[in-house]
Amino acid sequence: VSGISLLPKGMAASKWVYDFGEGKADGRAEMKNLLGGKGANLAEMAAIGLPVPPGFTLTTEICTYFYEHGCTYPKELKTQVQQALALVESRTGRKFGDATNPLLVSVRSGARASMPGMMDTVLNLGLNDVTVESLAKQSGDRRFAFDSYRRFVQMYSDVVLNIELSHFEKLLDRAKEKRGVRLDNELLTEDLENLTKAYKARVELELGHELSLFPEWSNRCREFPEDPQEQLWGAIGAVFNSWMNQRAKTYRQLHDIPESWGTAVNVQAMVFGNMGNDCATGVAFTRNPSNGTNDFYGEFLVNAQGEDVVAGIRTPQELTIKARQSHGSELPSLEEVMPKVFQELMDVRKQLENHFLDMQDIEFTVEKGKLYMLQTRTGKRTAHAALQIAVDMANEGLISKGQAVMRLKPDLIDQLLHPTLDPKAKKNVIAKGLPASPGAASGKVVFTADEAVRRSQDGEKVLLVRIETSPDDIHGLHAAQGVLTTRGGMTSHAAVVARGMGRPCVAGAGDVHVDYGASQFTVGDQRTCVRAGEIVTIDGITGEVILGEVPTVAPQLSGSFGTIMAWADDFRTMKVRANAETPADARTAKDFGAEGIGLVRTEHMFFEGGRIVAMREMILAADEADRKAALAKLLVMQREDITELFRIMDGLPVTVRLLDPPLHEFIPHTEAEMASVAKAAGVPLERVRRRATELREANPMLGHRGCRLAITYPEICEMQARAIFEAAAEVGRTSQSGRTPVAEVMVPLVATLQELDLLKRVIEKTAQAVQTEQGVAFNYHIGTMIELPRAALQAGKLAGLAEFFSFGTNDLTQTTYGLSRDDAGSFLPEYKEKGIVEQDPFVSLDTEGVGELIEIAVERGRAARKGMKMGICGEHGGDPASIEFCEATGLDYVSCSPFRVPIARLAAAQAAM
Amino acid sequence: VSGISLLPKGMAASKWVYDFGEGKADGRAEMKNLLGGKGANLAEMAAIGLPVPPGFTLTTEICTYFYEHGCTYPKELKTQVQQALALVESRTGRKFGDATNPLLVSVRSGARASMPGMMDTVLNLGLNDVTVESLAKQSGDRRFAFDSYRRFVQMYSDVVLNIELSHFEKLLDRAKEKRGVRLDNELLTEDLENLTKAYKARVELELGHELSLFPEWSNRCREFPEDPQEQLWGAIGAVFNSWMNQRAKTYRQLHDIPESWGTAVNVQAMVFGNMGNDCATGVAFTRNPSNGTNDFYGEFLVNAQGEDVVAGIRTPQELTIKARQSHGSELPSLEEVMPKVFQELMDVRKQLENHFLDMQDIEFTVEKGKLYMLQTRTGKRTAHAALQIAVDMANEGLISKGQAVMRLKPDLIDQLLHPTLDPKAKKNVIAKGLPASPGAASGKVVFTADEAVRRSQDGEKVLLVRIETSPDDIHGLHAAQGVLTTRGGMTSHAAVVARGMGRPCVAGAGDVHVDYGASQFTVGDQRTCVRAGEIVTIDGITGEVILGEVPTVAPQLSGSFGTIMAWADDFRTMKVRANAETPADARTAKDFGAEGIGLVRTEHMFFEGGRIVAMREMILAADEADRKAALAKLLVMQREDITELFRIMDGLPVTVRLLDPPLHEFIPHTEAEMASVAKAAGVPLERVRRRATELREANPMLGHRGCRLAITYPEICEMQARAIFEAAAEVGRTSQSGRTPVAEVMVPLVATLQELDLLKRVIEKTAQAVQTEQGVAFNYHIGTMIELPRAALQAGKLAGLAEFFSFGTNDLTQTTYGLSRDDAGSFLPEYKEKGIVEQDPFVSLDTEGVGELIEIAVERGRAARKGMKMGICGEHGGDPASIEFCEATGLDYVSCSPFRVPIARLAAAQAAM
Numbered sequence A, B: 001v002s003g004i005s006l007l008p009k010g011m012a013a014s015k016w017v018y019d020f021g022e023g024k025a026d027g028r029a030e031m032k033n034l035l036g037g038k039g040a041n042l043a044e045m046a047a048i049g050l051p052v053p054p055g056f057t058l059t060t061e062i063c064t065y066f067y068e069h070g071c072t073y074p075k076e077l078k079t080q081v082q083q084a085l086a087l088v089e090s091r092t093g094r095k096f097g098d099a100t101n102p103l104l105v106s107v108r109s110g111a112r113a114s115m116p117g118m119m120d121t122v123l124n125l126g127l128n129d130v131t132v133e134s135l136a137k138q139s140g141d142r143r144f145a146f147d148s149y150r151r152f153v154q155m156y157s158d159v160v161l162n163i164e165l166s167h168f169e170k171l172l173d174r175a176k177e178k179r180g181v182r183l184d185n186e187l188l189t190e191d192l193e194n195l196t197k198a199y200k201a202r203v204e205l206e207l208g209h210e211l212s213l214f215p216e217w218s219n220r221c222r223e224f225p226e227d228p229q230e231q232l233w234g235a236i237g238a239v240f241n242s243w244m245n246q247r248a249k250t251y252r253q254l255h256d257i258p259e260s261w262g263t264a265v266n267v268q269a270m271v272f273g274n275m276g277n278d279c280a281t282g283v284a285f286t287r288n289p290s291n292g293t294n295d296f297y298g299e300f301l302v303n304a305q306g307e308d309v310v311a312g313i314r315t316p317q318e319l320t321i322k323a324r325q326s327h328g329s330e331l332p333s334l335e336e337v338m339p340k341v342f343q344e345l346m347d348v349r350k351q352l353e354n355h356f357l358d359m360q361d362i363e364f365t366v367e368k369g370k371l372y373m374l375q376t377r378t379g380k381r382t383a384h385a386a387l388q389i390a391v392d393m394a395n396e397g398l399i400s401k402g403q404a405v406m407r408l409k410p411d412l413i414d415q416l417l418h419p420t421l422d423p424k425a426k427k428n429v430i431a432k433g434l435p436a437s438p439g440a441a442s443g444k445v446v447f448t449a450d451e452a453v454r455r456s457q458d459g460e461k462v463l464l465v466r467i468e469t470s471p472d473d474i475h476g477l478h479a480a481q482g483v484l485t486t487r488g489g490m491t492s493h494a495a496v497v498a499r500g501m502g503r504p505c506v507a508g509a510g511d512v513h514v515d516y517g518a519s520q521f522t523v524g525d526q527r528t529c530v531r532a533g534e535i536v537t538i539d540g541i542t543g544e545v546i547l548g549e550v551p552t553v554a555p556q557l558s559g560s561f562g563t564i565m566a567w568a569d570d571f572r573t574m575k576v577r578a579n580a581e582t583p584a585d586a587r588t589a590k591d592f593g594a595e596g597i598g599l600v601r602t603e604h605m606f607f608e609g610g611r612i613v614a615m616r617e618m619i620l621a622a623d624e625a626d627r628k629a630a631l632a633k634l635l636v637m638q639r640e641d642i643t644e645l646f647r648i649m650d651g652l653p654v655t656v657r658l659l660d661p662p663l664h665e666f667i668p669h670t671e672a673e674m675a676s677v678a679k680a681a682g683v684p685l686e687r688v689r690r691r692a693t694e695l696r697e698a699n700p701m702l703g704h705r706g707c708r709l710a711i712t713y714p715e716i717c718e719m720q721a722r723a724i725f726e727a728a729a730e731v732g733r734t735s736q737s738g739r740t741p742v743a744e745v746m747v748p749l750v751a752t753l754q755e756l757d758l759l760k761r762v763i764e765k766t767a768q769a770v771q772t773e774q775g776v777a778f779n780y781h782i783g784t785m786i787e788l789p790r791a792a793l794q795a796g797k798l799a800g801l802a803e804f805f806s807f808g809t810n811d812l813t814q815t816t817y818g819l820s821r822d823d824a825g826s827f828l829p830e831y832k833e834k835g836i837v838e839q840d841p842f843v844s845l846d847t848e849g850v851g852e853l854i855e856i857a858v859e860r861g862r863a864a865r866k867g868m869k870m871g872i873c874g875e876h877g878g879d880p881a882s883i884e885f886c887e888a889t890g891l892d893y894v895s896c897s898p899f900r901v902p903i904a905r906l907a908a909a910q911a912a913m
């Protein structure tokens, strides 16, 4: 195709303007970075021969240049714009600013991604007191011409000259009043002429006022520009200036769009859908964006401009007869009104899908029976539609299975797996927090885990509201429909546990102030007060907290879900495992396709019911003998749990991590609770108090936890190893499938080779003892977590002893960054806002810092132990960007919470392609 | 010299036994690793022609082999021992076990470093019922022979056969009773003969009893061995076995001696100092070990065995007439009693010092007028003596100045700078903690900082006792003579601050239980209770806590101190700076030779008096305006402080760190304190409460601190930069010396380039503003701390902005290890005990892990910025081993607390050599 720029970069830098029109274009769709999304697609449509009004695009590089050079343009720009304009003139047979045959243009911004907040569109540019007369003459419709002129003055004054719209609205109202009419289109032509004059007078007044305030702006215009060239450059400047306005900045921040991308500007010959009844304008999706069916889907208006369709004053008409019938509409469809144009549009639809290989969102205008395409872009769609369209297109042969897999954003899968709020329902949003675990849930507010359990046992649905949660609250999280916390981030305790259980969670809602004493919470200004027992709804996808019950829509997994997952698995090279402790979680994980358990957090098993009593007896034991007695009780329970996990995973590997959290997490800290613990454990209250004080730490995250506990109390390690191995022996002996368990024992928080050495001996000795006692062999491996910088650096040595590595990226991020994930919530949002971090490093792996340590560990570990098995079991294991890094780094598997397994399968497939 | 083993390692491995005697030796002094200290020095003495009884050494490699091969010996050993024994026989003209001319030997252990707890010595080995008769005949003294035999049986039974000494003591008492005498030497020859028989019968009884308990030991001996070969191998085995006994293990742990070193065994022909009045035995130091003067210093006994000198039953005699006179002794000196032997000994003394180039601690025996040297080793000495001897020897030309510098253990310097306990005083030690800051102090026990201030203002000396200290307690630490804490390690807050102030500190005395409520502490079993106001003494060098007052000795710095420091400075390449905030500390540092301040912890300036009020106003400010008003007050104070520091350092660089600790450290947490803060700051109590809650963090070490504060509140950073720069301008303008300040502004806890970028802009803008306002230029640099693993990895990027790096190894150790220094105290001791860490990584830099990150940062930083200035300002800056690492890594300076500056100067010199 002629016109594609293949110039080397150095030379291309001086090409600032790209033409399109008449089946030709300088640009193509893949040049979105340079031309913006709209410009690139216009070029593409022109290049493949679709009917696009001719025009040209000012590149995003101008925007970058503009901000790097004190808001000035490259010197070649003026000439290049004039040349491009001349080409449009020759293609349309009109002249810009010409008194008899004027060219009118639209000016639109066009960033890489569509971006609200920026200057959007100026239509009818080129109109002035002279050219308006030609337009009147040529169209044969003086009213249309002056209505266009009036709209242009208003639009231009608003977006380019920054004059309040209200001024114009007032004038319009006064004109209608004077005429005694109610609707704009009841105004007479002369009214519109006068109105335009009044508009321009007002503009002069406002500009003059501004100049009197800011005399240094003396070079600014003092009245509405009559000169089309001045109009054009004003509009271009307004687009570039709007790139840095506050709304655009905020939007970029929220959507992680770098400032350096810049925006392009599209200048295009005007076509009119409002020049009579042989004119129309419309928007369409090439397929249904809501459910994904292969139906043409859209609407149009006869004799209208694009903005009228959106404005919703007139009722738009359906495109197809089928749609009209199914919606029971009285208004005729395009298929009926303009059958020729409709057929042309159906051809365009097909051509676009065949060309762009994806569902398109298009805008078109019909001017006096001729179809013009004004825009095409990839259409937004629901998660369901995205899935359906990808599978259908692959089945239709439009795209490959691989492309179908690549096309689905893994996070969309989350929406398919959880109930969502009914989009049609009304919502009284009272606060917003972080969308910490997807899904929506309603329930009566409770403030304690115990209350959650009690009420839910009475058959009530409850929502647990806490300042923050601790392992003590696990039973409450289980019992509740969802959880709302006022502190903590995406990886706070509540968030992690809720995701693991598939419970919706909104975390860190800082505006919500919980008063446990009064059993209520207030929001922000304290005027909204919610008492225990009142119903509240949370949306874990948006982070919204909503007063009252909002109906939800249950997740429905279509056959396409299974299809895409199966395709993904064909491309995937990394295994996907789940983090799971309970049989329920393990079953969910397996149903979702987990290929093993990558992390059993054994401590979670100790928080429930009688177990915490035994655990506390162990902690409060006066000596080793007492401790061993308590451990004997725990052994029985732990063995049962692990047996069940081995059974469920049926021959798939199960990685069991030794006790990890500091012991103080098992001991309560209020006097009353301590007294009841003392009673339950049969020890003096004084000992509980003293032990609680002893165990208190300044920085528990860096304290006596992980393998350090096992070093101090080898008998705990021995008990846990025994539980694992006895379970392995038992399940191996009784396996129905013939598959025997693969037990992987994992030592957490290792910093030195010596720690691993010592504990490996204990574990191996126990394995041998159990094998001898039970007279049965079983398959086991001993490995270590790499979750401290020192461990990553020492990986070469550790690999001498460890049979596998599992990267604990939560702790590794905490230590590499020196950042507590429980405390980072107070300043990380500001860090994102100020551009210090692009992403919360607890959500998406910091590939530069933490990532380098992982790379070092992989390299050193595999150098010491060839082909060593390595995986990741932090929260990052379910994050697509992090999964991509894992694939690139050569990890063997990722492990994530059960509900993220499908996401990880998809992301892993994408990473492998 | 013939006999030195120069065999390659593979072959040397089969040489297990090294001979010495008759002016020849297989070994030499430098082979201490193989032969142990004693064996190597015996070989050396033999080789240089000193009169050493012939013998041989079984190497330390046998010990290692022994433990690696299930307590068995290398197969070549038996033959090699027999050959060596044959050589001793030929050199002495006697035969081992011979009935008429028996060879008797001593068997002694000999590790690399002398090590109590191990089997020490068996004398007279080879005696039995037959050989004792020959000894009697040859010595002409039957009583001597049987006394030797009796002692041998007792000693051998004790140390080799593990039979309780009390059995023999009882038998001895009974013999004396029967004879009606009081002293051992009043027993008749026949008594001794009977006693020996009784001893041996008892041995048989005990061994038989043991065998009945442990039948599996049936191959053990059942009676006292008559066979000299059996005696010999029994003694050798006892030495090797004792390497792993509990006392030896404990000693090694306390003195950081690796288990892998092993011990050697020395077998040597007996000589007798107790065969008549022409016999003697003695010990000596070649110089005075107490004050270092060049005087021969020792004592001897006529007609005695070595153990008699130590036993203290007879009063030993002086060696020289001078010593006898100065001590006013009546007993004649060796110089008088045996002038020829004395002269010989004086020659040996000179020869030894000339040869070993150090003060020696020797043992000698005179047998029938002939001098034998039994041992020489480097003599232990006080810190004062070490200094004096090194300087004297260099001045005498015995050693070079460099050798003198190398010879002083830097830690000894600490003893010279602080008061120490009078070594003659009695001490009632009630507990022991970590020796956290050197020096000794006595004072009345107080439990709060306020009480410390109040009482010390009343002129009382107080000792602050706390569970742990916080920045709130600084004024109390200042007011107290010393501080005792029950929690925390060598780098806990109390320890760090105390070292910085030069106050003695015992930290982490876990046996001490403080009851603030009762104003008392109890120790261990709770029987010892100390109430507020009672006097307690702490020894910061040993970690002892002592009841009552113990007199102390003030430090006295001799001229030699200045001499050695000046010599050290000649060799040193790294600069030494100090960490200091107060003028007093800065002056101390400068007096001790600091070449600048490497770390001004600005927050320390905010804790005192009115400042904390202003600081709290800042923290409690409702908005930015209030905050700025509070900051304006702080600016004045901060500027004054820094002005003073610049004045004192007079042109030397001063590195000022921006506010580092989390803000909650400035807010108290009890209700009463909060109320008074609210009153002082003029804000509602509710706001104080709320702010305290807001600021509370789960892991403050990883929380909102360091540069994160400056990012959130740029106005704090701006105020601090302004204070620094206004101070620089002022001092530069008024400098008397013509030298102008070098201000280094340091940004703490940087993790990302963006943080540094943002703050550098704020600081630079402030610098420019101050320069403009004041119309004066000043010298300043902006740098960053490298104290997070991520910063170390990103050093290449950071160096693009930072002009210098300062390694904050405290935080870097915490994060690299994932180890809180405030909490590690609960398990680090056990980690050392179990050999998991060799050293507390907060005391001595973990060169393998943390060190690798420093190396990475140095390499990447200097690659990006050539010759970039880098230093270390953690606690490790004053630790000799860490200083050695800093030198090797190419750092430009170390910065440590003022009282460690001389230590660092010396250590840096040693590292450079």
Ligand SMILES: [Mg+2]
Binding pocket: A748, A749, A787, A808, A810, A811
């Ligand atoms: Mg972890």
Ligand SMILES: [Mg+2]
Binding pocket: B748, B749, B787, B808, B810, B811
């Ligand atoms: Mg630090």
